[in-house]
Amino acid sequence: MAGFTPDEEIELYEEIKFEPNVMCEHIDKKLTFRASQLEDGDIVCFQKSPKADSGTQVRYPDIPSFLEYVHNRQVVHFRSLEKPKDDEFCLELSKLHTYDDVVERVARQLGLDDPAKIRLTSHNCYSQQPKPQPIRYQGVEHLLDMLVHYNQVNPFTCFFFQYEHVLSITIMQNAYPLKILTV
Template sequence: MCEHIDMRMSFKSSQLEDGDIICYQKSLTSANRSQFRYPDVPSFLEYVRNRQVVHFRSLEKPKEEDFSLELSKLFTYDDVVERVARQLGVDDSSKIRLTSHNCYSQQPKPQPIKYRGVDHLFLKPKLFQLQVAIHTIRLPKNSTVADVINDLKTKVELSRPDAEVRLLEVFYHKIYKIFPPGEKIENINDQYWTLRAEEVISSFQIPEEEKSLGLHDRMIHVYHFTRDSNQNQMVILV
């Protein structure tokens, strides 16, 4: 939601409260508005909401990353192939054919995407995982999480031999803790928590800021809440 603020109105009249975000920008004339892709705040936030980084691979080398493009979920088929053609230096975008990728086999799907067969390529970041299975691992008490992961790698099929695997503490499908490789397994209580191991297949699984946590950095859980003064009720969103 993005609404224009009337400078003549008070905060109360504009219904501005704690937690609201106010964006501002320099005034643009009709002459210089054309110099910017997103000349105002609403158009820029719409771009942020729909932008999507899509990774492309050559059909001849389906297991190797080729290039990535920042696209929009609202792009049509023609919009996507036009940008792919521009990236590859192809003069005619109609010569580009797209095929979906199968993350399990690391191979292209049998049938290519039909030419202009969809109105919009609604592309979402997807987290693919192996079929879920339960494994019992017995190790000495002085073993670490890294030892657990190494033992688990011998029991499951991974997409590649050097695949990264992480161990999580999960409760009601929510990740509460990501165990560091050096943590002792005797400190882990598995009586009330579900321990889940997953292969890190996509860069979307672990944000860059999480990968580069410093010694004194900490991850915290954030809650949003609103209160309805008329009904004296509180709504909490995790």
């Protein structure tokens, strides 16, 4: 069975739903299908049982964590603002990544030291051009929020990036004005 030996211990999970959120439950192998409320059309996922003494670290140790990964992964195309029609590279990201996570991955891809100097600009799906203003630093919570255009998720997931060479410190866009009083 799928490359497993007949005596291989396996774990079973029922995928109950995938959208809008992943719902997956462990199935007790000692129970019957009826007792587990399994019927025709139900999706049963299986994996090798993790060995307790194994020191290997795995990225997704069980079916629910793997399904969460699949549910939230998003391939994003990145283009330079100087060449807005040409893809520079693509990254597989999570819809749950923050702005900082995204620019850190972009900096790593570009071989840059300081992700704080990268500015991202969203793609306008109507004009096929960059939006006029860059995404505000910490102006959105997650990658999914960056992809929304007029309350719809942009079908072509693309960002334009610009590396600010002359920026030596991070500019806080949400900083409060400072008023100095002399007495």
